Amino acid sequence: MDDLVFVESTFDKNKTEEYNLSIRVGSDGFSFSILNGNKKCLALKRFQTFDQNSTIETLNSFKEQIRNNELLNLKYKTISVLWVSNKSVLIPNEFYSEQFAFESFQLCHELSEEEVLEQNNISALESYCVFSIPNNFKEVLIQQFSTVKFYHHTYPFYSCAIKEEPHDNNPNIFVNIQKSFFHIIIPDRNNKHFINSFSYTEDSDLAYYILNVYKQQKLNNERSKLIVDGLIQEESKSIQLLKKYLTHVEVKLLPTELRIKNAIPHKEYNQYINLINLSRCE
Structure with missing residues (x-):
């Protein structure tokens, strides 16, 4: 199980029919989480890329990785797939x-x-x-x-953002960042939510689009908090750029109660937030 980010000591292969399996899949690779009936994460697989020389090789790489993974050949109570794309x-x-x-x-x-x-x-x-x-x-x-x-992949992102208590005068802005695009939502108490997505290539593009949303929506740069998750880290260039203009910028992390391997910095785990939240939102 070297490909696992962590595995809880209570994980039992003989009880997987009581567990919920969630798989994050995109054209670039996949990862998965296993939660028990109490929505506690028992196992988390690190993101594994596909061979991408051609569509056929990508698909064959996916097939091989699934078939060769011991945990993906067990029976589960529910199996959910989180597809990542901007379409x-x-x-x-x-x-x-x-x-x-x-x-x-x-x-x-x-x-x-x-x-x-x-x-x-x-x-x-x-x-x-x-x-x-x-x-x-x-x-x-x-x-x-x-x-x-x-x-x-926006299903758990939007669902969890909406559950947050709305701030009427200075709303929070939630952003989920993927490799070449991101989704944004500003929840509204009267259900007039702002929702959009943007493609980007450079860190400066990402920062520009977010700051432009602040401007167009007439948000206060010093009071409205930006809450970011996905493929992003605290020290990334885009976050540092945003902090020059925004007072409150938070990069979400996984809940601290999860057991994780010390070999991987905790700050890198925010990419798994939607994957784990999928079972919690169903």
Whole structure:
């Protein structure tokens, strides 16, 4: 189990049918967490990249890693997949239908013949998140696990952000950062939430877009707190840039009660927050 970030001493292979398995998958790699019925994390696998010379090699790399992982060949109570991509749209419940979702998605993103649409109802937003996933990845996961529920990676991010107590005058700004894009939400007590996503290439781009949101939404740079998670660390260039202009910048970490290996700095664990929160939000 050298590929595990940590494993709780109470983890029992004979009781996995009582556990919930959550898998984070994107075109670049995957990781997974295992939680018990009390939503306590028992095991966490470090992020493992795919061979990416071609689509076929990426898929074969994924298949091999799943089949060779002992824990992924056990039976679980529930199996959830968190798909990471920037191709998603939010549709209010009152307007949702499969046809409307299909048309709305294509207004914002290209939908190739190799992709299929999935949807999650985010009750806290009274909306559906509609997203695409490559059909070949979906088939591999279904063949391996049979019963799988698919979620977009923003599902736990939005759900947890909405649960935070809103601040009327100086709201908190929540940002989830991925490799080349990020999602942002500003919860509102009257359900008039600001939600958007941006693509970026440089740290300066990321900082610029966030600061521009502050400007456009007329937020107070000294009072509204920026709360960041995902593929980001405290000492990163983008965080240091943001701290020059914003008084309150917080990089979220995993709950301290988790047992982790000392070989990996705790500050790197914020990339797993959505993965672990997925089971907690279901």
